[in-house]
Amino acid sequence: MASPGSSATTRTNPFAGPDPVLICDFNILGRVPAVLDHLTSTYYAWKTYFSLVFREYNLRDHVDGSVDSRFMDDDEEWMTIDATLIHWFYTTISKDLFRTVVSAEDDAHAVWTKLNGLFTDNALQRKVFLHDEFFGCQQHDSSVDDYCMHLKKLVDELRDLGEKVSDELLLITLIAGLNDDFGNAASNIPLIAEPTFSKVVAYLKLEERRMRISRTRATHTALTAGTHDGGPTTAPAPQPRPGPVPFQAPPHPGEGNMP
Known part of the structure; x- marks a missing residue:
């Protein structure tokens, strides 16, 4: 040296x-x-x-x-x-x-x-934990990016322990864990030519963006419609209920004829 x-x-x-x-x-x-x-x-x-x-x-x-x-x-x-x-x-x-x-x-x-x-170390025990977390992974309220990257990290950890997860199994698990908002998108994934993890993630992120734009437009349309209609109808203010008529004694006989 x-x-x-x-x-x-x-x-x-x-x-x-x-x-x-x-x-x-x-x-x-x-x-x-x-x-x-x-x-x-x-x-x-x-x-x-x-x-x-x-x-x-x-x-x-x-x-x-x-x-x-x-x-x-x-x-x-x-x-x-x-x-x-x-x-x-x-x-x-x-x-x-x-x-x-x-x-x-x-x-x-x-x-x-x-x-x-x-x-x-303790490879068998770690495999059990990772398998359980991998197959039970759900998107819930997570973004597509967070959900998919979490799955990928679990696959990488299993690989370090000598447990290889196939691309097909990764995609099946990914699709199964998507939330209900991505129901249509999940049905379209099998139509992707030669689907890979990266292709599916890119597709889901585009779909997530499309749904976000659609929700924004729907909100804007609802607000615009409300403005054109004069806004929400306001209920008339409640009128006070009339009180009881005060009692008046009848005039004494002859009082009305007095000069």
């Missing part, structure tokens, strides 16, 4: 390792825009983003176990990069996960293995 003070532009050897200066100055939050957390379905995205970074910058030997860091103590560059990767991991996980895995003795491979293990 080149010296720590070298720049990426001077590293002409294609077999050389990554430039420590480039790695240390790397904005990991810009390349891994996902925070790993037990409470959210971000594991698949988090792992995928990091896997791409490892491939792009030739860092896989730090996490795949092919190099034992105990024999790399004399390689300052390798150890610097390894420490940077640990910092990346700790920066992109929740505080609870940090407290779970943090250890001053771990190398990057150990931290990576711990974090992945938290989401892939």
